[in-house]
Amino acid sequence: MAKPKVGIFGLTSCAGDQLVVVNLEDELLDVVGAIDLRSFIMAASNPVEDEFDVALVEGSVVTAEDEERLREIRAKSKLLVAIGTCAVWGGIPGALNDLGRNTLYRIVYGTDEDLFKASVARPLKAVVPVDFALPGCPIEKHQFLEALASLLHGDLPIAHNTPVCLDCRFNENLCLLKAKGQLCLGPVTAGGCRARCPSHGLPCEGCHGPVEEANFASEVAILQEKGFSRERVARAIRNFAHQADLARTS
Amino acid sequence: MLMTIAPDNLKNLLDKLARDRLLVAPSMEDGVTRLKPVHSAAEIAFDYSNTATSIKDFLFPQSEDLLRFVTDGTLSIEEIKPERAQVAFGLRPCDLASVALMDKVLLGGEFSDAHYQTRRNNTLLIGLACENPADTCFCTTYGYNPGWAGAADVMLYKDGDKYLAEALTDKGRELVGGPGEGLFKPADEAAGEAVKKAYAEKDVPFGKEVDVQGIDKILDGFFYDQYWDDISKKCIGCGTCTYVCPTCHCFLLTDEARGGQGLRFRCWDSCMFANYTKMASGANPRPTKKERVRQRFMHKLNYYPNRYGGSYLCTGCGRCVAMCPVGLHIAGVIKDVKGVKAHA
Amino acid sequence: MPESPLIPLVGTIDKITSETAASDIKTFQVSFDDPAVMDNFNYQSGQCAMLSMFGVGESMISITSTPTRKGVIEFCIKKTGRVTDAIHEAVAGQKLGIRGPYGNHFPLEMMKGKNLLFIGGGFALAPLRSLINNVLDNRKEYGRIDIVYGARSPGDLCFKYELFENWTKYENTGVHVTVDRGDDKWTGPVGFVPPYLESLNPSAKDSVAITCGPPIMIKMVLQSLSKLGFADDQVVTTLEMKMQCGVGKCGRCNVGGKYVCVDGPVFTLTQLKQLPPEF
Numbered sequence: 001m002a003k004p005k006v007g008i009f010g011l012t013s014c015a016g017d018q019l020v021v022v023n024l025e026d027e028l029l030d031v032v033g034a035i036d037l038r039s040f041i042m043a044a045s046n047p048v049e050d051e052f053d054v055a056l057v058e059g060s061v062v063t064a065e066d067e068e069r070l071r072e073i074r075a076k077s078k079l080l081v082a083i084g085t086c087a088v089w090g091g092i093p094g095a096l097n098d099l100g101r102n103t104l105y106r107i108v109y110g111t112d113e114d115l116f117k118a119s120v121a122r123p124l125k126a127v128v129p130v131d132f133a134l135p136g137c138p139i140e141k142h143q144f145l146e147a148l149a150s151l152l153h154g155d156l157p158i159a160h161n162t163p164v165c166l167d168c169r170f171n172e173n174l175c176l177l178k179a180k181g182q183l184c185l186g187p188v189t190a191g192g193c194r195a196r197c198p199s200h201g202l203p204c205e206g207c208h209g210p211v212e213e214a215n216f217a218s219e220v221a222i223l224q225e226k227g228f229s230r231e232r233v234a235r236a237i238r239n240f241a242h243q244a245d246l247a248r249t250s
Numbered sequence: 251m252l253m254t255i256a257p258d259n260l261k262n263l264l265d266k267l268a269r270d271r272l273l274v275a276p277s278m279e280d281g282v283t284r285l286k287p288v289h290s291a292a293e294i295a296f297d298y299s300n301t302a303t304s305i306k307d308f309l310f311p312q313s314e315d316l317l318r319f320v321t322d323g324t325l326s327i328e329e330i331k332p333e334r335a336q337v338a339f340g341l342r343p344c345d346l347a348s349v350a351l352m353d354k355v356l357l358g359g360e361f362s363d364a365h366y367q368t369r370r371n372n373t374l375l376i377g378l379a380c381e382n383p384a385d386t387c388f389c390t391t392y393g394y395n396p397g398w399a400g401a402a403d404v405m406l407y408k409d410g411d412k413y414l415a416e417a418l419t420d421k422g423r424e425l426v427g428g429p430g431e432g433l434f435k436p437a438d439e440a441a442g443e444a445v446k447k448a449y450a451e452k453d454v455p456f457g458k459e460v461d462v463q464g465i466d467k468i469l470d471g472f473f474y475d476q477y478w479d480d481i482s483k484k485c486i487g488c489g490t491c492t493y494v495c496p497t498c499h500c501f502l503l504t505d506e507a508r509g510g511q512g513l514r515f516r517c518w519d520s521c522m523f524a525n526y527t528k529m530a531s532g533a534n535p536r537p538t539k540k541e542r543v544r545q546r547f548m549h550k551l552n553y554y555p556n557r558y559g560g561s562y563l564c565t566g567c568g569r570c571v572a573m574c575p576v577g578l579h580i581a582g583v584i585k586d587v588k589g590v591k592a593h594a
Numbered sequence: 595m596p597e598s599p600l601i602p603l604v605g606t607i608d609k610i611t612s613e614t615a616a617s618d619i620k621t622f623q624v625s626f627d628d629p630a631v632m633d634n635f636n637y638q639s640g641q642c643a644m645l646s647m648f649g650v651g652e653s654m655i656s657i658t659s660t661p662t663r664k665g666v667i668e669f670c671i672k673k674t675g676r677v678t679d680a681i682h683e684a685v686a687g688q689k690l691g692i693r694g695p696y697g698n699h700f701p702l703e704m705m706k707g708k709n710l711l712f713i714g715g716g717f718a719l720a721p722l723r724s725l726i727n728n729v730l731d732n733r734k735e736y737g738r739i740d741i742v743y744g745a746r747s748p749g750d751l752c753f754k755y756e757l758f759e760n761w762t763k764y765e766n767t768g769v770h771v772t773v774d775r776g777d778d779k780w781t782g783p784v785g786f787v788p789p790y791l792e793s794l795n796p797s798a799k800d801s802v803a804i805t806c807g808p809p810i811m812i813k814m815v816l817q818s819l820s821k822l823g824f825a826d827d828q829v830v831t832t833l834e835m836k837m838q839c840g841v842g843k844c845g846r847c848n849v850g851g852k853y854v855c856v857d858g859p860v861f862t863l864t865q866l867k868q869l870p871p872e873f
Contacts, residue, residue, distance in 0.1 A: 163487065187488055215485065316601065503838050504651065530653075530677075531674055535835070536872065552851070553850055
């Protein structure tokens, strides 16, 4: 079987997810050996962009160029994989979507003018169909490798559908939410990160976005019991995924 | 025959055992007492109610290799068996009781789980009766008590400045006569029995609140009750309850392969996860949290006793009571189902 | 022999037959590499086995061959997920892992001397085929036999040789095949299995109905059988659940207090009604 043609791209992004791929170190040679990497501007010049079996796209859709580029990549690719929480959920650029671009311009630049001809930050799926989503801020190296291994095997990867709490359990961490009353979003956040932050005593910020069937109602209730206001909790929940909002709770 | 052992002699014995076996004992780490491998008795904590994790980790580990395979060219399969001899010290009655419940599932029936059997054979269980049951403990609900020896090979009871000891199995007697030679002294039978009785009758306040009598029969007619819709709204699907529970044993089998060879292993799974019963066709008999929450409690309190007769699949260790972030635990469910509203 | 019941034995795929026009359903004839194991592999109709594609996983598949014909072990597999996809990519001569047989079996003793009504839909003819051939190999022990079967289209019909050339040759045996929609060559009945069954109006007297099919079809067939006067203990069916260990340990395939892998997959309607509706 011929090596799959792969392209790795970034829209409006910090390029952190692409950097994870470049920083694969031990596995980089294996990965590069298993695929036909045709376009990855961060690593090599002279990209070839005729067609792709798999396109990995980082970043959210903010400018008109982003949208055009994304549509172009989608048209040329059999599979489109969104990498990073910006691509999957909108990410931090989307945290204040509710304020609107004009208000944000005024706050940052002192003018209402649409300086960049931009929209509010949108995830890829708001613009084109996406075949698989790998969230993370940035993505976890081992999750990327597992997803790539699945794709190379001809299977669509399995999305991680358990919350960060399970990762904490594996590390036998003290529960920061229950025992320390901290604002930890672990119960509603997609895990797979091996509870990187709580394992170092930092409550989970939700940087992988919401887990499947996230029970926001319960999470908000627990946090309110611990003394956090509804507004504070809402802001925390919307930091990385502006759509994961309280409208889901009832 | 009852014996006594001085604390120093006990520590000597444990050090001796640690030399050629894996010694697993309660040990403090980051403010939490866990059951974990230790290198010497000096690392053992003696001041604890119960360990955060249970003996399950060492008889039925989180992940366990089953076989190696080579698919390059032809197919060859090689079974992997656990070999390590282990000693687990400081096990509380609730955990000792849980071992018997696990035995029924994993060793009983038409098939016997060889890996679990091997670990059971290779593991010496030393129990330690409870001096201070926690306020989340309710072993007495199920007829156990702070002095219950369960599956222990040797059971110890702290008695003032020494331990009362009883070898209950051949393995236990081998320990006392072998590595333990010279370290145990015969006890006054009457005094020893009195110590055992005092432990068996020790007060477990939470246990008095939770009455499980006849709940399996009540649950026979409870499948369609609105209660499950209501109670499952709280559940966040984190799987913590199944993780810390000494009698939860659901597992999955999975392969890891690279370049024509690899490994099949099993690891813990949880009925609380969305994909647990999802079939390749996409059909899922338990599509929402309600079905899964109901499954968990029905399994513990109705399906298990119906299938294996008599016991419930719970020993009142209280870990789920302590660890569930939303307070949705079995003691509460028992109280609710029996009509006393416990959940706020 | 391995000690753990979770360890498969090495087998070979001897022959592959495509059943459907789309080749999404294939019958695999397999054998154990160890002749002693092959000789001692005794199973009954209704039982299943775990097939391993190492590196991908395992799948519990019902045995479609009949135990009355020794030396032939067949599985009929539909391409559905990772493991079945991998099996479909296999070629004759390729190795696989096999462990089994698992589960209970169709109640032949209860069926002896009775009229038998087999009702199958689509791919679910596979477990029934084992039982039908089993019964036909001992034809005299049973009464009238009617086989009612339907699939989405003529291209989706499985085991066409048996349906149209083999089973029709037996005495006092009727084969009734319908499709949801025909094609330009199809001259037989068109329509869903449940109404087709009712139109045939089989008698419930001294009869046993055995049915396998997709959940929707089963639900409607059970209603039809009830209308036709079949009592609960005259109706037998099979359940499907996601399985991992296959030996009653991993807890996954339970329906109430029963494990489908050891207490099933065969259940009478009486037994089914005592189980919680979680299947």
